[in-house]
Amino acid sequence: MYFGKPKPPKDTERVPPNQHVTKTFPVLHAGSVPYYKDLTEWNLQVYGLVNRPLLLNFEDIMKFPQTKAGNDIHCVTGWSKLDNSWEGVSTKTIAEAAEVKPEARFVILHAEEGWTANLSIDDFLKETSLLAHSHDGEPLTPEHGYPLRAVFPHRYFWKSAKWLRGIQFTKQNHPGFWEKNGYHMEGDPWKEERFSWD
Numbered sequence: 001m002y003f004g005k006p007k008p009p010k011d012t013e014r015v016p017p018n019q020h021v022t023k024t025f026p027v028l029h030a031g032s033v034p035y036y037k038d039l040t041e042w043n044l045q046v047y048g049l050v051n052r053p054l055l056l057n058f059e060d061i062m063k064f065p066q067t068k069a070g071n072d073i074h075c076v077t078g079w080s081k082l083d084n085s086w087e088g089v090s091t092k093t094i095a096e097a098a099e100v101k102p103e104a105r106f107v108i109l110h111a112e113e114g115w116t117a118n119l120s121i122d123d124f125l126k127e128t129s130l131l132a133h134s135h136d137g138e139p140l141t142p143e144h145g146y147p148l149r150a151v152f153p154h155r156y157f158w159k160s161a162k163w164l165r166g167i168q169f170t171k172q173n174h175p176g177f178w179e180k181n182g183y184h185m186e187g188d189p190w191k192e193e194r195f196s197w198d
């Protein structure tokens with residue numbers, strides 16, 4: 001018997017529990033959006049448990065091998081946005097350039113205004129993790145993290161720091177902004193790790 005073409009996977013199979021799909025790109029953050037007059041006002045520090053601390057400007061970022069990634073993002077407030085395309089630098093590339101020491105087990109992401117997020121070194125270095133300067137073929141808008149943001153699609157999107165200014169490699173796990181406010185240290189959307197008690 002002929003049943004026709006195999007069906008593509010349903011969106012529901014791509015959407016973690018208790019999330020709904022939105023076609024829009026919501027803007028969500030604490031604090032205010034930085035508007036840089038020019039990119040000399042921006043740099044990225046890579047430090048902590050590394051052999052080669054780095055102070056990178058935007059040109060340095062663009063000189064690294066560039067990578068593209070397609071993925072879905074899941075905000076802990078309940079929206080998921082499917083089929084994003086990002087361009088930037090793989091987190092592995094940055095870690096290699098800084099020569100991260102073997103004793104580094106966690107990462108603190110530092111954004112403008114002292115906002116932070118924490119994650120394990122494995123989450124940071126995952127194949128799908130990147131630092132993105134573009135979304136869907138266009139440079140990030142100020143609201144979405146211009147000039148550079150982290151993207152960790154396998155974690156709730158709050159870990160994906162916008163307006164990234166520092167990457168600190170540490171031995172201990174230091175809770176970031178939302179993690180101090182009751183959010184989960186890992187934040188796996190498939191396990192619904194929303195709050196620290198989940």
Ligand SMILES: Nc1nc2c(c(=O)[nH]1)N[C@H]1C(S)=C(S)[C@@H](COP(=O)(O)O)O[C@H]1N2
Pocket residue numbers: 025026027028029030031075076111112115143144145157158159160161162163
């Ligand atoms: N610097 C910074 N990055 C941040 C946040 C923030 O408050 N400050 N919020 C996070 C949260 S909760 C989400 S859902 C995403 C939202 O990214 P978007 O505004 O590009 O959709 O950014 C994350 N990155």
Ligand SMILES: [Mo]
Pocket residue numbers: 028075076077157158
């Ligand atoms: Mo979020």
